[in-house]
Amino acid sequence: MIRKEKYNVAVVGATGVVGIEMAKVLEQRNFPVDKFLPLASERSEGKAVSFRNEEIPVSVLDENSFEGVDIALFSAGATISKKFAPIAAKAGAVVIDNSSAWRMDTEVPLVVPEVNPEEAANHKGIIANPNCSTIQMVVALKPIHDAAKIKRVVVSTYQSVSGWGKEAVEQLIEETKDIASRDCKNYNNTKDIKKVLPAQIAFNVIPHIDVFENNDYTKEELKCVNETRKIMKEPELPITATCVRVPVFRCHSEAVNIQTENKLSVQEVKELLSNAPGVKVVDNPSSGVYPLALDADGKDEVFVGRIREDKSIENGLNLWIVSDNLRKGAALNAVQIAELLIKR
Ligand SMILES: NC(=O)c1ccc[n+]([C@@H]2O[C@H](COP(=O)([O-])OP(=O)(O)OC[C@H]3O[C@@H](n4cnc5c(N)ncnc54)[C@H](OP(=O)(O)O)[C@@H]3O)[C@@H](O)[C@H]2O)c1
Structure with missing residues (x-):
C-alpha cells in the first residue's frame, strides 16, 4: 500500500455491531482517515453512520464500491467477504476481513498485532482478523x-x-x-x-x-x-x-x-x-x-x-x-x- 498522509477507509457491514464499533475505534485512535465510506445492504438505504461528529450516509455495497478505497474493513459475514474481498483487493484496497472466509487460507495472513505482527507484511491484498474468542x-x-x-x-x-x-x-x-x-x-x-x-x-x-x-x-x-x-x-x-x-x-x-x-x-x-x-x-x-x-x-x-x-x-x-x-x-x-x- 502506498504511504499517504490520510487514507480512504471503507467499512463493509457498517451498520452491524462490529461495523459501528469500527467507526468508533477509527475515530478514538485518530486513524488518519481521509474519506470514510460506510457500506451495507439495501436494508440500510437512507441510514447514516456517525463518524467524527458527522452523519455519513450509508451506501449499498456493490462491485463498484471500492474505487479509490485504500483500506476496506469487512464485517458483513463470510458470504459477502468471499465475493467482495477479492473485488476490493483488485480495485487496489487492502482488505482486513473479520469473517471466517479467509482465515485458514494459506495465502492469507491471520494477524493479532500483539502476537504475530510480522505476518501482516505478507499479505496479497487480504488480511484476516481472527475469531473473537x-x-x-x-x-x-x-x-x-x-x-x-x-x-x-x-x-x-x-x-x-x-x-x-x-x-x-x-x-x-x-x-x-x-x-x-x-x-x-x-x-x-x-x-x-x-x-x-x-x-x-x-x-x-x-x-x-x-x-x-x-x-x-x-x-x-x-x-x-x-x-x-x-x-x-x-x-x-x-x-x-x-x-x-x-x-x-x-x-x-x-x-x-x-x-x-x-x-x-x-x-x-x-x-x-x-x-x-x-x-x-x-x-x-x-x-x-x-x-x-x-x-x-x-x-x-x-x-x-x-x-x-x-x-x-x-x-x-x-x-x-x-x-x-x-x-x-x-x-x-x-x-x-x-x-x-x-x-x-
Ligand atoms: N460480533 C462479534 O463479536 C464478531 C467478532 C469477530 C468477527 N465477527 C464477524 O463480523 C461479521 C459481522 O458481524 P456482526 O456481529 O457485526 O453482525 P451484524 O450486527 O449482524 O451486522 C451485519 C452487517 O453486515 C451487513 N450485511 C449483511 N448482509 C449484507 C449484504 N448482502 N450486503 C451488504 N452488507 C450486508 C449488515 O447490513 P444491514 O444492516 O444493511 O443488514 C450489517 O451492517 C461476521 O462475519 C462475524 O463473524 C463478529
Whole structure:
C-alpha cells in the first residue's frame, strides 16, 4: 500500500455491531482517515453512520464500491467477504476481513498485532482478523508460550450475544422484557420472540455456537483450535474447546487450562502477563477482584485473573480471560492491523 498522509477507509457491514464499533475505534485512535465510506445492504438505504461528529450516509455495497478505497474493513459475514474481498483487493484496497472466509487460507495472513505482527507484511491484498474468542486467548497465551512452551490448551468459553450480531442482541433484549413482564414467572417460555440463536438465551446457557461439524464439535470450537495453531505457528498444538453462549450483552469470558513444558510459578505468570502488550492482570482473589464481563465492556485490554496452579497435571495452570468481543475481538484488532500497514 502506498504511504499517504490520510487514507480512504471503507467499512463493509457498517451498520452491524462490529461495523459501528469500527467507526468508533477509527475515530478514538485518530486513524488518519481521509474519506470514510460506510457500506451495507439495501436494508440500510437512507441510514447514516456517525463518524467524527458527522452523519455519513450509508451506501449499498456493490462491485463498484471500492474505487479509490485504500483500506476496506469487512464485517458483513463470510458470504459477502468471499465475493467482495477479492473485488476490493483488485480495485487496489487492502482488505482486513473479520469473517471466517479467509482465515485458514494459506495465502492469507491471520494477524493479532500483539502476537504475530510480522505476518501482516505478507499479505496479497487480504488480511484476516481472527475469531473473537481466539484473539483474546492468544494475546494472553503468547507470553506464556514464549517463556515456557505451552504443551496443551483446554478452553471453555462464555460468549456474549453480541458475538452473533445485532439480531442476537435483540433476541436477548426482547426475551428478557417478555419474561420481566411476567414478573420472572414462567421464565422458560419465550416462544413468540424471534430466535436467531439456537434456543432461548435469556436465563439460559447454550453449548452451541455456529453449526455442528461431523465430529460433533461446533465450527466455533474448531475456529478456536485451528486459528490458535495458525497464529501461534504451532500446527500440532494439542488444544480442545467448548464454546458456550451466555446471556451477556458484551465481552467474552474464557476458562483456560494449560500445561507448559517448563515450570512457571503463579508469580512468574503474573509478572509475564503484567508486562505483556494488550494484557491487564486483574487478580486479587482474597479481595474478590477478578475480571468481569461488565468491567471489560468498552475497554481495549485482555483482562486476565484467577491465575492459579492446576495441581492435577505437571506444570498445569488455570486462567480466566475476559475481553470485549466487539473491541479487541473484532474492531480494535482490525484497526490495529490497519495501523501496522500504514506504519510499514
Ligand atoms: N460480533 C462479534 O463479536 C464478531 C467478532 C469477530 C468477527 N465477527 C464477524 O463480523 C461479521 C459481522 O458481524 P456482526 O456481529 O457485526 O453482525 P451484524 O450486527 O449482524 O451486522 C451485519 C452487517 O453486515 C451487513 N450485511 C449483511 N448482509 C449484507 C449484504 N448482502 N450486503 C451488504 N452488507 C450486508 C449488515 O447490513 P444491514 O444492516 O444493511 O443488514 C450489517 O451492517 C461476521 O462475519 C462475524 O463473524 C463478529
